[in-house]
Amino acid sequence: MLLRILDLSGIAVFAASGALVGVSKRLDIFGVCVVGVITGIGGGMIRDVLLGITPPTSLQNWPYFATAFAACLVVLVLHPEVRRIRAGVLVLDAIGVGVFATGGAGIALASGAGPLAATIIGMITAIGGGLLRDVLVNEMPLLLQRDLYAVPALLGATTVVLADALTIPESVGLAVGSVTAAGLRLLALWRGWNLPTAPRIA
Amino acid sequence: MLLRILDLSGIAVFAASGALVGVSKRLDIFGVCVVGVITGIGGGMIRDVLLGITPPTSLQNWPYFATAFAACLVVLVLHPEVRRIRAGVLVLDAIGVGVFATGGAGIALASGAGPLAATIIGMITAIGGGLLRDVLVNEMPLLLQRDLYAVPALLGATTVVLADALTIPESVGLAVGSVTAAGLRLLALWRGWNLPTAPRIA
Amino acid sequence: MLLRILDLSGIAVFAASGALVGVSKRLDIFGVCVVGVITGIGGGMIRDVLLGITPPTSLQNWPYFATAFAACLVVLVLHPEVRRIRAGVLVLDAIGVGVFATGGAGIALASGAGPLAATIIGMITAIGGGLLRDVLVNEMPLLLQRDLYAVPALLGATTVVLADALTIPESVGLAVGSVTAAGLRLLALWRGWNLPTAPRIA
DSSP: OHHHHHHHHHHHHHHHHHHHHHHHTTOBHHHHHHHHHHHHHHHHHHHHHHHTOSSOHHHHSHHHHHHHHHHHHHHHHHHHHHHHTHHHHHHHHHHHHHHHHHHHHHHHHHTTOOHHHHHHHHHHHHHHHHHHHHHHTTOOOHHHHTBTTHHHHHHHHHHHHHHHHTTOOHHHHHHHHHHHHHHHHHHHHHHTOBOOBOOOOO | OHHHHHHHHHHHHHHHHHHHHHHHTTOBHHHHHHHHHHHHHHHHHHHHHHHTOSSOHHHHSHHHHHHHHHHHHHHHHHHHHHHHTHHHHHHHHHHHHHHHHHHHHHHHHHTTOOHHHHHHHHHHHHHHHHHHHHHHTTOOOHHHHTBTTHHHHHHHHHHHHHHHHTTOOHHHHHHHHHHHHHHHHHHHHHHTOBOOBOOOOO | OHHHHHHHHHHHHHHHHHHHHHHHTTOBHHHHHHHHHHHHHHHHHHHHHHHTOSSOHHHHSHHHHHHHHHHHHHHHHHHHHHHHTHHHHHHHHHHHHHHHHHHHHHHHHHTTOOHHHHHHHHHHHHHHHHHHHHHHTTOOOHHHHTBTTHHHHHHHHHHHHHHHHTTOOHHHHHHHHHHHHHHHHHHHHHHTOBOOBOOOOO
């Protein structure tokens, strides 16, 4: 139940981030909703396609879609206010990264994916929506450039796969992984941590 | 039979629109064909992947692919003339939107998708090719910005799903949905209708 | 065994090309690895999704992923040196195109794809990684613009499908197709061959 609420919170926050980008890019209201919904459920859709779960879960179960859509509507009406609570949005976004990465890895394991596939698919679940958002609005994805964003996702997914390999109960893996990933993401935001780039050519 | 002709017409027109964009972007003749074919059959390929229909129908049945390819060759040879009949191309494109959206929703229902999934997948069938085209040539998709393009697609798909829910014969749903979607698209073009964008921040 | 080595070499070279692009774009070290790995295994992942092979082979078998990842690390440490051996990289890349296109077509036939689908999926296997790389770093794909890159891939895949139709042993088709495709690619590089673009409007 808690997991479900966190999952829907993650979708809502991701969708809101997509809708905010759409508003900044001056998309029309439908375009804002398309980009927002894809950002919210796109990571899970890529996960499902890679696992052969068709049609994707987020289209077969209306609460996922409805949550993403509602978040877009809220942004359309209240986007100046949403920007002002940026700190709160970032915290929810970090939780979303954790929940998506661990949940994605768990679903992959349950679908018969091996440890490596489950780890990568978990990470993709968390970062896929943001990648699709940036590709759609024709931006180079920020998370590839300097944001410490994919590493927490990878860490969360890895935790779930390790827990499974060590036959630790899944709920423990999901909880520890989500908290670790969200915590690292928040720490990175708070301290301004970035990964280095490759050294320039001398 | 009529549906099949409309379906192939839609593929031809979508492919031609992709090829025209490729020509404007100064792609080489093979690049023009790649972008054109993807624009023509890409929406249906995304639909098939989301529904688990593999390999995609448009690759397993040569008439789809051949139609898209032939349209690209026509554009390569005759693109100045194709531009001049822009009005005709826009009418065919509107019909393509209607046929793809309703056909996509119908195929999704037949594959076991629920009402929401069928609606969204129908819309994706109609707009997916154009989105792939714009992403490939590194443009922000116009249909997200201001074109009233996705809304007719959504309307057409919704009509088919509603007809199915009301146990109205599928052919009626397909016909009414296609005509409604194409009609709204043409009306929007004729009257210059656009959706609003979100209000700017004061 | 030789095929396996060529396959992994192709993945390594494609991944290195993606990582080099990531370094030029000043991505952080994780972003460089994400783009590099996707370039290396992305074509095969698209192939698997189109064929319904889930989870994708390259995620279920660690040597593929590990090879791509190792190539990215080498580029991160040695990218000035890697640039200097550009001629060697281009030769390996040409071999990669040949091996991926023929191998992709062979896997597609074995998965029940028809001749057309196998040809197209073989070509997509060879060019898909490069397309994903360019889309992710927000560049218009060079291979659409003027590089003679997709044509050799198409030729290699076609050879395999023809050999299958003529009941020539698969190994012969794979070998002839790979050598032909790689040879044409190298010839195009050596002689500076490009395809024409469509004539400008007078």
